[in-house]
Amino acid sequence: MKKLTPYLLVSPYLLHFAVFVAFPVVFSVILTFHDWNIIAPMQYVGGANYARVVQDRLFWQAIGNTLRFLVVHIPLQIGVALLLAELLNRTVRGAAFFRAAFFLPVIVSGVVVTILWQQLLGFNSGLLNRLLVGVGLPRVAWLDDAGVAMYSIAVMATWKNVGLYVILFLVGLQSVPVAYYEAADMEGATAWQKFRYITLPIINPTLFTVVVLSTIGGFSLFIEPYIMTEGGPMNSTLSAVMYIYKQAFQYYNMGYSATLGVCFALIILLVVVLQRRFIEQEV
């Protein structure tokens, strides 16, 4: 019995892992070699799905769109979060209120936030365009212009998520010993020098966590374009996850969708590894 006990104790986790992690991963990889529409039997197609990925312009456009989103979203999110954390780290009146206020969008449903922003960014009746027209500026097709829509979504996603990263940075900033800054002050260091040579190296692990979390969150972009633009205009906001979803649940191409998922996972892995190297070298 003693021999069995450890196995019995870990069995709930193992069962959960097997059913919800291992099996889906293995099954997805098996699916990539098949054509399957859920209701008919699977048909083995060899590497045809992988060959299709290489030629699928829409998938690569979706990857490009996602990267375009990340290029705006990550620096914006980190910059704004760091700035707000730095401000909150000082002794300000009502700091607790501001912390709660910044965090509030994080806990609000993504769908609610998205619908709210959709109303704000509407071309004809959106609040933002009304303000622009009110001060004599032309309206902007925030969600209806292929060159602008993804950036509008990036700004909205930043507003939605920044509160979480503010908290993470705040924890990092509060771990920096005050003595370091005092020593730097005595040496006549500027504010920038203190930030670059004291704050940044110490909060480097936090920064790395924030970058990785933002990247993974950004790669899983789905709700915002799905509700606000449905991938348009002209596929400019079609994210990779949305395209994978469409292949699976709109066209029922489960095999191809799984192949796209596997390729996308490899791309994310590559980006995160590159980020890690870059951040470790830079800071």
Add this chain to the structure above:
Amino acid sequence: MKAPSCFRRGLGVVFFLLTSCRPNPDPVGGQTRELVFWCSNNGGEITFAREMTANWQRTRPDKPLRYQPIPEGQSSEEIILASVVGKTTPDIYANMWEGSVEMYAKAGVLVPLDTIPGFRAFITARCDSAVLREITSADGHIYQVPWKVNPIMTLCNTQMVSPETPTGPPYTYNRYLRAGAQVLRDGDGDGYVDRWLGYTAVRAIWYERLFNFYPLYLAASDGAPLIVTGSTGKQRAAFNNHYAVGVFRFLQELYRRHYFARERLTATRDPFLAQRIATQFTGPWTVEFLEKFGEGKLAYSFYPMPVPDAHRGPVYTYGNPKQIVIFNTCRDPTAAWQFIKSMIDQPGDLRLLELTGQFPRRRAVDTDPFFAPFLQRNPRLLPFARQSQYVKGIDNCDKMVEVLDIISQEYEACVVFNKKTPEAAIADAADAVNVLLGN
């Protein structure tokens, strides 16, 4: 020794739960298993299903039948798919989109209705040969009962536009475009149009094309298909023709001249009610909406879809047909068919009209004396009754959603954003569809 006994007991509980979740076993003692009928979950159709079920139970108490509105979900297609995968399909389902039937037929989950005695005779009496051709699957069997249609027509505010001519409707492309010039207005002088000729969804989503491009294509081409099946059984695109190019050019012109709004107008009050648009491509469901919210102040009527200037003869449109199917989980397809027959006979069809305002897909609804009193009482629906004789469904192709999505991509690039010529857009769409279909 306690732990293994607990473990065994736990296993016992799991086994009990699993076995208790099995579907109901076959009844014994002479009791017949009840048929399950899924209907749409809108109020009118639920009432219709309730009445039809009650009628059936009165006449055939030996064949118990239960109706149930389709469970809630993002779309009924998703629910049906989930039920097929989970093998929890009902015996009968009424409201199947015609474009989904071929996929289920190919997967072998539908009953070939033409194998049921009496089916062919009944359906031949109800529908004309064109409808029978439309519903016949690639394998030669019929898996769907043509039930109801909602023809897409042009709704016009007759105070803002004048669709009638000395020779009567329909609108030709040029007349429609000229109407656009009259309607276009910047009421508040802010440099932006705030009254348009019309609005139709700009989103590049497959089903939106069923309410703009496709009915216009059917109108221009007298009901030509999008996909044809060759003699080898292989399917290919059939829409790379001057009809489709003409429709793209017509719509592109509407957007280029700002006669149609490119931005979404759906976020605010209904633009037709608010008289911000003068026309709309829509179906009979709009009548109830306009009667309810129009406060009797709107002067409107329905007309056929606009056609090319040289067009002659009747104007076809998309009928948005919904079909009835029997799933192969049904133990008694003959009884199921008998129930369906009782639901789509003349009194059943009339009741459907009365309760839902949707038209049965049967011959001569507009001239059949049986339906005449209803149409006299509801003159707003008369144009739809006439139009219902010139409707088409969707081609039998299991990749129809992808086909329409491909057309949507090109539609958006060409029609809405003017980034491609109509010729190039249609040719690219046809090429992509051919690749999809393995050509």
